[in-house]
Amino acid sequence: MHRLLLSIAPVALVVASPAWAQERTSPDIRDDQRAAVARIIDEGTSQSQVMPIVQHMTDVIGPRLTNSPQMRQAEDWAEQKFREMGLTNVRREGFEFGRGWSIERSSVRMLAPRPLQLTAIPIAWTPATDGTLSAPIVVAPMSDPDHFARWRGQLRGKIVLISQPGTGEDQTDPLFHRLTGEELSALDRYQEPVNDPEQRRRSATRGTFEAERLAFLAAEGAVAFVRMSYRDGKQLHGEGYLHQAGRTAPIPGVELAAEDYRRLTRLAASGTVPTLEITSDVRFDDTNTQAYNILADIAGSSGTGEYVMAGAHYDSWVAGDGATDNAAGSAVVMEAARIIRALGVRPRRTIRFTLWNGEEQGLFGSINYIDRHLASRPAGPAGETGLQRYLAEATRFPVTPKPGFRDLAAYFNIDNGSGRIRGIHAEGNVQAMPTLSEWLSPFRAMGATEVAIARTGGTDHQLMAAIGLPAFQFIQDPLEYDTLTHHSGSDTFDHLRAADLRQGAVVLAGLLWQAANADAPLPRSPLPRQPVVTDPFATPTPED
Template sequence: MKRLLVPALLCSPVAMAAADLDMANKIRHEGFHQSQVMHTLEHLTDNIGPRLTASPQMVKANHWTLKQLQDWGLKNGQLHPFEFGRGWSSESASITLAGPRQQSLHGIPVAWTPGTNGVVSGDVMMFDVNTVSDLAQYAGKLKGKILLMGEDLKIEPPKTVIFERLSAKTLGDLKDYEPGARASYQSFMTNALRDSRMQSYKFNQALSAFLEKEQVAGVIYRSSRQGGLVRVFGKSHKQGETFPVPAIIIEQEDYSLLTRMLDRKEQPKLDLDIKARFHDDDMKSYNTIAEIPGTDKNAEVVMVGGHLDSWHASDGAVDNGAGVAVAMEAVRILSKLNVKPKRTIRIALWSGEEQGLYGSRAYVDEFFATRPEPKDPAEKALPRYLWSSPGWPIQPKAAYDKLSVYFNMDNGSGRFRGIYTEGNIAAKPMLSDWFGPYSDLSTGTISPLSTGGTDHESFDDVGLPGFQFIQDPLDYSTRLHHTHIDSIDHVIEDDLKQASVIMAGFLYEAAMADKKLPRKPMPTAPSEVQQQRLDLETEKERRTRELEGKKALETKVVY
């Protein structure tokens, strides 16, 4: 086999095992000229469609991906279960302005909210509340009403670039470490922010009870995107916490129309018809798992994955059908080439990512490492982000030392431009080397920075090497992320082919390397000195929030 040789004086001992060029040639040929990545994505989006966690379509996606991986020759396939909660799906939804004139509006139901059981008609009413004490003023006034959930905001001229590829300058900036940055495993959730989120959590509980008691007909939320885009979200999927009334998200422009009518004392009337249902036959959700077994005795493991679940507004092509299709294509390529890796190559297609990394966290917790949970039952019942501590110390399991690396894709469908190392500078030589055979496809930027919001965090948070690739943003964040136009029409086929080839190359090299990828030190609880600094910063943040709250109350105009 050919090896890309690097002079010994220019590299560390770890970097000496250079990339396999013969295998890179084979991977490139299969990935570019025999690609199935778009065929896989088309089935996920056109045939299966939206894949909300625990929905019937998500279950269908689990079974289809498992069968497809097995048909490609992968072994030890399984659906890995974890506790989640209620399933939900919506067949259709319509919202119509019935008066003072007639017009069809555009809206999508909020996930995990009930349907209307037929057409529901009602007067529109502004409902602008921020605290539990604000609710009292509406008591006895809301029966049969359809509520606008908060004042409208002025639609400003757009300033964002819709479609973008990363510039040389941006990629260069990503190479610089930020000494003041928090550790990759350290949560952004400060104690002060947690206090604020706890207040919101308790307020939403009180709000749900109030809306049910007042027999509200339905509620309407304003989309967080303008230009006709409906960006969706969901309420609680936990049994016993279901939002009690039908809820729908509408375009900013439609929301503004209704608020202007109210301002002019022209009472708008709406007809709502939402067909939605809950699925409670199985309170678990599932990850799809399969692998190419390693040849070493008691083989170590290399993993690749992305989240299979999506939101319900669209087909979930870029978030994250693209990542799933690339991960599947990478292992398909290697299986087709009949590779015999030293380490097992395992693919994991996660569920529950959109609700808080449920699937990947459950998998890591079961097989790699656990963290102590709150001892107080009341705290344990809260969402994980409201726990007072992530749990120390981390407790590794038997498989902890067997994992070499986990590679993730979940930043849209843009091509790979490099990789985030989450501060793991010891991994840089190997990762740089593996980009070598693909230097004509990618700049191969190795960034010491951290990126969050997706499933590699579940691994990195317990000290395991988990990496997300740097990708061209395209129009992922500006108009596709969680909106109703996240369809395959916005996916660029050549970008997915490029990502699949590089992913397959990285998996092969990681599986064949002489040693596992280097690791950072095991995450630990803050030292006494660091905790004192964090407590001081928290107190300052709390005082700032209190002052801002008082200022807002003093300047609020009451009509």
């Protein structure tokens, strides 16, 4: 999930508790629906396969970087599993993405002033070293193109440390956390949309700076670059975004543990310039630049073409095994498919299960699905990167629905780690809230209680909700997601919670079944229009 890419607007207004929220203890669910939900609960608790599914994704396949050899293996395996479960129309939908990339082995050592093995990882989609390279460092923090002039003529033959080291922060928040009732209630607050062209301009600039910085380093003769991990505790991440053919980083790059990085900068500041040795044995794969979403159906009986859908992103970063982000959500989606298929009863509407690809680089998979099946927006500028498109997509008007726009009756997304489902974000869809509350009511004793009006983003439901579709993200207990596992080397099977994943699969299957058999599709939000500027009197931010 892209927590680093999205900034949620400040809370603006508390919505008063409506009458329906006070009557949720006696929802109107038909007897046949209750019987099906009871069977779903039994199947998902007594016969669960969610942990074997997620264990194969993590321990056996491992990290699933988009278009990497591991992701190709994961795509084959997911298709096979869906077929074994008895799903139909199992298929791949491809879209242009770019190069495959994987790590064979890597090492970073300090040679002087003393030998020391450092904690490091190659940055995704940076090139290999030619064997082992060694060179002195130069500490040259650069976070804006205006900083280049400060270092011109000083980088040739050097390994350049590009991050500002800082001093570290006290970790005052608990490492592991479950949501309290008060925290859940606080999510039910309306967020007024903000249209700020100046903020969009700054975001677009950030989307191009990394390539500009690397071009400058290469032109100045740097032999490699090093950035600092954004977490202390020897954590590593390795995210990189230059995956498109022809845009690969021109020099090798590694991410260094924050503690090791600061040691190097202290040594340099004291007059003892360290020498580093870097071995980065990484491989590019250009045999197929298409990435693929995996889709599978449980066919409905109505013949109307309507369907409900569940999805999770299948891709991950490479420092860990992509367990909580997002093998957990992918396994819950697959287990929900198995549970519903085990009922042996055909739903009214088709139920579609989707494993998205390329989410971590800018929601590539779900954007492609929208373009292909649901609606179009005006194209961006030529040469636009995935991150640039993600940041700008919801600001391009008009939205033009496609013939399949009305067929999607509901979409449920899961991508917040392995924590227990505590409710659902209604994404500003006020009309859908009573029905969502009714559908959650059988799972209140399992902890799934809250229907919150607030929008959330950074994952694959976001741009569906942004065109008015009934698309929702679950509220989950954070556990260690934000504090430890998100995109990090700690994102392994050990940090999954089996009881929480079983509960998540049951809740997801229950909502899908009820949505597939409801008398009417969920209400939609209005089709969005070009908004006026929220603050027409704002003073532009001066350039740094």
